[in-house]
Amino acid sequence: MSMAEAIIVTIIVASTPLLLAALGELVAERSGVLNLGVEGMMIMGAVAGFIATYETGQPVVGIVAAILAGMLMASLFAFVTLVLVANQVASGLALTLLGIGFSALIGESYANKPGIKLAQIRIPGLSDIPFIGPIVFGQDPLVYVTIALVIGVSYVMFRTRAGLILRAVGDNHVSAHALGYGVVRVRFLAVLFGGACAGLAGAYLSLVSTSQWLDNMTAGRGWIALALVVFATWLPWRLAIGAVLFGAVGILQFHAQALGIRVPAQFLSALPYLITIVVLVLISGNRMLMRSNTPAMLGQSFVPDR
Amino acid sequence: MRIELIRRPERSKAMAWLSPVIAVVLTLVAGALIFAASGIDPLQGLYVYFLEPLTLPFTLSELVVKAIPIIIVAVGLALCYLSNNWNIGAEGQLTVGAIVGSLLPILAPDFQNVLTLPLMLLLGIIGGALYASIPALLKTRFGTNEILTSLMLVYVATYLLDWLVRGPLRDPQGYGFPGSRTFTDFQVMPTLIAGTRVHLGLILVLVAVAGAWFVLRRTITGFAISTLGQAPRAGAFAGFSQKRMTLLVFLISGGLAGLAGIAEVAGPVGKLDVVISPGYGFTAIIVAFLGRLNPVAIVVAGLVLALSYIGGERAQIVLGMSSQTGRVFQGLLLFFVLACDTFILYRVRWVKPVHAAVAARPAE
Structure with missing residues (x-):
């Protein structure tokens, strides 16, 4: 593999979990719910995916377990914020703290154990094409699932009735309620979808990126996914661009030496977080861009009048 | 069956007091379940974790040592959250405060007199406040979400310290080990109670709590904080500036976090080390909410959360429990507090769907 090929492949591996988690959060936010617990759902997905795969030897079981773990965490958040109308910001933080603690507790005895890596797809013939082959036809299956999800979410959100209802609930829950749509039900489902995506993103980290379980291994990726949603101004296809950009910054530290960049390692590790701040400032400084797509009810609780 | 919330005519005073207590009890119940799942007798587990530390002189004094930074940070965060500003990067501000405050003893080790420690504390406050001003200014100037920026800066601060x-x-x-030189004499926090590690920070806690209480209850600034938090439009009509408030509460909370940081480094830690805080900045968020954003109640809440650290260490030694259990308790506790807070404003009614047509009405 050439240097360029290696860099492109690592960018894809670094971007996929960001894109997955951000896509789920985007759907939840479009319904008007700000779930700051992405990091917590993601790390629970990572630990559940690793343990289930380790115990059964089947990565597919691990992936299902990760999705379920993410959804379980999401349902906890949804119950507290949607049914009991608790503050969404604080509840999201609680979800993250709980997820980091709980994953460390149940994953403790699995740390440093050899995991099973999800196999890459090989299509005879196509995967052997120089350069294009390994990049386009030789990724792990979750990369293709992620791409399909981005297209699917884009389609459902802007071309179907279900998507219209989702956005209506996110933009004006009082009107949506008056029209007879179940605001809480729609939001609950959107949050669950977000949890499933975050769980899958976590499994990607422990089954593809590293194939091992490490305490706190998400390392802020859930928060970067949240920033990505703002970066994308709540449009799915822009998420993909953002994820590749952030993924590229994230892997810079691994290629910096080969590229002849000589700065302290800690600076390169801090770079993704600094870039995130810069990008957030650039995007949010542009009022037009922000106002057009931000869900109007984002973060606001809804209690129907009776 | 489904749950229906009915707004109370006014805030329930009883629930406002009861809700944190119920949350703690629910956390204990969940704790018993976790102990049972780990193969430990739940009663013995709860005793070792939550009661025994309160009976031993050593653990009691350590409880206070741990509570000092948590309470100082939480008091500042309460002002932030009351005014609807979401500073969740206290851990980073604590780290930068520790770094800036440590510059004096590290760069001028021979500067040893009564002014050394006060100057260190002042530098710590300035460092934390300046670091907190970054998300505040980005919010007021560009409308950037302060939740994300303040959190991102935690990671940046951690790497800065590491470097x-x-x-x-x-x-x-x-000998090539990481960490600064150890602080001595006038560079360290004096011990208040002989034979323990309880240090001058205890006085700082009292000052911070009393100061915050005074500001909130007795000054126009305190009134502006709660008005802008609860009714931003009314606050604007009253002439309170949202932007100035954001900057003010971030500077206060950042300064207090920085103070907690330098007090840790000049106190129990003793030098600028690779790790200076086991997540005090995040624990303080839980403490602020458990204390209902009330400075006095935060003292009690801070001691409860400090117990989760001390009990965790005890349970690790005595029962062989995972050191991670404490973090699970902390996360659960915040969830229970937030859930229980619902009952201050609402009554809950269980509704049975009577008729299919009724049930098919727009759901809750």
Whole structure:
């Protein structure tokens, strides 16, 4: 593999979990719910995916377990914020703290154990094409699932009735309620979808990126996914661009030496977080861009009048 | 069956008091379940974790030592959250406060007199406040979400500390180990109670709590904080500036977090080390909410959360429990507090769907 090929492949591996988690959060936010617990759902997905795969030897079981773990965490958040109308910001933080603690507790005895890596797809013939082959036809299956999800979410959100209802609930829950749509039900489902995506993103980290379980291994990726949603101004296809950009910054530290960049390692590790701040400032400084797509009810609780 | 919330005519005073207590009890119940799942007798587990530390002089004093930074940070955060500003990067502000405050003893080790420690504390406050001003200014100037920026800066601060203690600020006589030189004499927090590690920070806690209480209850600034938090439009009509408030509460909370940071480094830690806080900045968020954002109640809440650290250490030694259990308790506790707070404003009614047509009405 050439240097360029290696860099492109690592960018894809670094971007996929960001894109997955951000896509789920985007759907939840479009319904008007700000779930700051992405990091917590993601790390629970990572630990559940690793343990289930380790115990059964089947990565597919691990992936299902990760999705379920993410959804379980999401349902906890949804119950507290949607049914009991608790503050969404604080509840999201609680979800993250709980997820980091709980994953460390149940994953403790699995740390440093050899995991099973999800196999890459090989299509005879196509995967052997120089350069294009390994990049386009030789990724792990979750990369293709992620791409399909981005297209699917884009389609459902802007071309179907279900998507219209989702956005209506996110933009004006009082009107949506008056029209007879179940605001809480729609939001609950959107949050669950977000949890499933975050769980899958976590499994990607422990089954593809590293194939091992490490305490706190998400390392802020859930928060970067949240920033990505703002970066994308709540449009799915822009998420993909953002994820590749952030993924590229994230892997810079691994290629910096080969590229002849000589700065302290800690600076390169801090770079993704600094870039995130810069990008957030650039995007949010542009009022037009922000106002057009931000869900109007984002973060606001809804209690129907009776 | 489904749950229906009915708004109370006014805030329930009883629930406002009861809700944190119920949350703690629910956390204990969940704790018993976790102990049982780990193969430990739940009663013995709860005793070792939550009661025994309160009976031993050593653990009691350590409880206070742990509570000092948590309470100082939480008091500042309460002002932030009351005014609807979401500073969740206290951990980073604590780290930068510790770094800036440590510059004096590290760069001028021979500067030893009564002014040394006060200057260190002042530098710590300035460092934390300046670091907190970054998300505040980005919010007021560009409308950038302060939740994300303040959190991102935690990671940046952690890497900055890591670089400094392995590079420029490393002890030249430290045999290559990371960490600065150890602070001595006038550079350390004096111990208040002989034979324990309880230090001057305890006085700082009392000052911070009393100060915050005074500001909130007795000054126009305190009134502006709660008005802008609960009714931003009314606050604007009253002439209170949202932007100035954001900057003010971020500077206060950042300054207090920085103070907690330098007090830790000059106190129990003793030098600028690779790790200076086991997540006090995040624990303080839980404490602020458990204390209902009330400075006095935060003292009690801070002691409860400090117990989750001390009990965790005890349970690790006595029962062989995972050191991670404490973090699970902390996360659960915040969830229960937030859930229980619902009952201050609402009554809950269980509704049975009577008729299919009724049930098919727009759901809750």
